[in-house]
Amino acid sequence: MNALLPLSASELADDLDARGWSILPELLSPADCTALTALYDAPAHFRSQVHMARHGFGRGEYRYFAYPLPPMIADLRRALYARLAPIANRWHERMGLPVRFPADHGEFLARCHAAGQRRPTPLLLRYGPGDYNCLHQDLYGEHVFPLQVAVLLSDPAHDFAGGEFILTEQRPRMQSRAEVVPLAQGDAVVFAVNQRPVTGSRGDYRVTLRHGVSALRAGCRHALGIIFHDAA
Ligand SMILES: O=C(O)CCC(=O)C(=O)O
């Protein structure tokens, strides 16, 4: 794992405030990406598998990790949370939401678990030709940490074509706009799970985000999703 500091804390916060997402370039090395991709075929690591087409979520499949998480993922989740919690607290303040997040991820997970959200949410996704992920939000109960992270494990230069990470933003009384997030292998995107604050002429207002993946034209694409709240 990289030092988690490819972007300075203020660059990360500035990007997230300005547009609701930010890239952490080369968060994982190619060797880490290969090792995580290989976990997909080791069922002991996972608590469940989802065939997206069966649920109307798109096409392709993903697997939710079981506890205990593989150490690399546990470390990433804890370290990323610590970086993002101050930003999450500032967002909640600006959006007029009363919940505040503790500095330590273990403490936040204890809050989720006490409310019945006990199942781990980090996941590995696998897409083949024609597969895609519909626009969605990863909400799994009352407790929601407002930022999440996805890491592209495959190399778009060699492994697949299409399969772009997409974010849409719905502003009050306006049509939605979409952005394609340009990711290279090992890059992570940090993005808003549900809503984010935007500064308007009469104070802050909230916009709603959704994310997804466009259809693959060829090849195979793996991604790691890190969500900070657990699931009911
Ligand atoms: O495959 C991707 O890049 C997106 C995965 C996703 O929806 C997530 O990590 O929540």
Ligand SMILES: [Fe+2]
């Ligand atoms: Fe997702």
